[in-house]
Amino acid sequence: MHKEVRALEERMTSGDLIAALLERAPELGANTGLWPGLTIYRFAEPAAPTWEEVQSLSLCVVAQGRKCVTVDGVPYRYDPLNYLVLNSHLHFQAEIVEASAAKPFLSFVLQIDPAVVRKVSVEMVERRSAALTEPSPGAESAPAFVSALDCGLMGAVLRFLRALDSGSDRRILAPAYLQEMVYRVLQADQYSRLLQIAADQQFHDPVTRAISYARDHLAEPLSVADMAEHVSLSPSAFTALFRESTGKSPYQFVKEMRLNRARELLVSGGGTVASISRAVGYPSASHFINEFRRRFGLSPRAYCDFATLSNGLDARQAAGSSG
Numbered sequence: 166m167h168k169e170v171r172a173l174e175e176r177m178t179s180g181d182l183i184a185a186l187l188e189r190a191p192e193l194g195a196n197t198g199l200w201p202g203l204t205i206y207r208f209a210e211p212a213a214p215t216w217e218e219v220q221s222l223s224l225c226v227v228a229q230g231r232k233c234v235t236v237d238g239v240p241y242r243y244d245p246l247n248y249l250v251l252n253s254h255l256h257f258q259a260e261i262v263e264a265s266a267a268k269p270f271l272s273f274v275l276q277i278d279p280a281v282v283r284k285v286s287v288e289m290v291e292r293r294s295a296a297l298t299e300p301s302p303g304a305e306s307a308p309a310f311v312s313a314l315d316c317g318l319m320g321a322v323l324r325f326l327r328a329l330d331s332g333s334d335r336r337i338l339a340p341a342y343l344q345e346m347v348y349r350v351l352q353a354d355q356y357s358r359l360l361q362i363a364a365d366q367q368f369h370d371p372v373t374r375a376i377s378y379a380r381d382h383l384a385e386p387l388s389v390a391d392m393a394e395h396v397s398l399s400p401s402a403f404t405a406l407f408r409e410s411t412g413k414s415p416y417q418f419v420k421e422m423r424l425n426r427a428r429e430l431l432v433s434g435g436g437t438v439a440s441i442s443r444a445v446g447y448p449s450a451s452h453f454i455n456e457f458r459r460r461f462g463l464s465p466r467a468y469c470d471f472a473t474l475s476n477g478l479d480a481r482q483a484a485g486s487s488g
Contacts, residue, residue: 179245182228182319185326186271193269199329200339202276209269212261219257221276224346225249226314226322230270231263236308243311248318250350252308253279273322277347280373285347318349371396372410375403379419383426383446389415423447424460431469438465 190196190205197204202221214235225234231244234251235258242262243249251257264270325342328334375392392415393403407415423445430441442453442465457465 179228179319181323182226182245182273183271185323186228186273187269189326189329190271199326200275200335204274206272206274207269208261208264209266210261210264212264214258214260217257217259219251219253219255219276221253222279222282223251223253223274223276224350225251226273226318228271228273229268230261230272232270232272233260233262234258234309235260239308241309241311246314247311248314249309249311255308257309273326275343275346277343279370281344282347282351285344285351312350315349317352318346321345321349370410371398371403372407375407375415376418376422379422383419383423384444385446387419387446392419420456421460424457427453427457427465428461428468431465441465 186205186207189199190207193207193209195204195206199205202223208230214233225232225243226248227244229245231242234241234243234249236251236255241249244263261270321342325339325346328338328342375396378395379387379392389404390400393400396403398406404415407413407418411418413421427441427445430436430444431438436444438454439450442448442450445453447453447456454464457463457468461468463471
């Protein structure tokens, strides 16, 4: 299956990306509305430098033509062979260098939530030494970088664009393809720089800081007021911002964090049910057991037994195949 996917990606060409963007950019200039933070640009002639701004970490891919972005006096040129990543909260100049009516300039710009970068980096099977940690005082990441566009990333971009055409694909597949694009970039030679950009943005985001605070204080009573105070917001403003960013209330999000952490501790043999319930902020073991059963369909003890049995079967199967 992996070889078939790779073969399909290698058959994808810049022509496929050109066709996809032409179809989704009927107007000259900026075309928006397909996905939050997504803009598809189409120009029929070169354009002089104009001042533009991005609010979030952005992935910029050119399918046809050439563009130059200048940040703090430094030019970053990219074309169908290279993509550009921009840091958040940047004010820059953008110039369309090459475009014509016969071969219009076409580009794809997507603002990416830095939390997605963190999520993908954590879940990568082969973790590298560069971890996403809070930037040290005075540390600054590069405002932008250019890297080679390979067939893997091009394929992910195409799948993402095509998934936006269907309601169900948009809901289910598009987020997965978005994560794949981030994964492809993380695999490239710009891994550390992308993580630093994401880190710079994340640790200035009140929702991210609140989640980090909650993760560090799961064993303690946590109220919405506590989390709001930590990020210097009123409880009502914090709750609205949190729900907008995560799709969940702070209470629901923290409850899921507690139960997911409890599951990890159970599977790893991290203590008794009573001690684990206290470790994740449930002073009542019976309340913890009821919440765990509602979340995972099994009691904590039954879940632990099931995980142990599954791991044992996997180990025996691996031993049999190696023999």
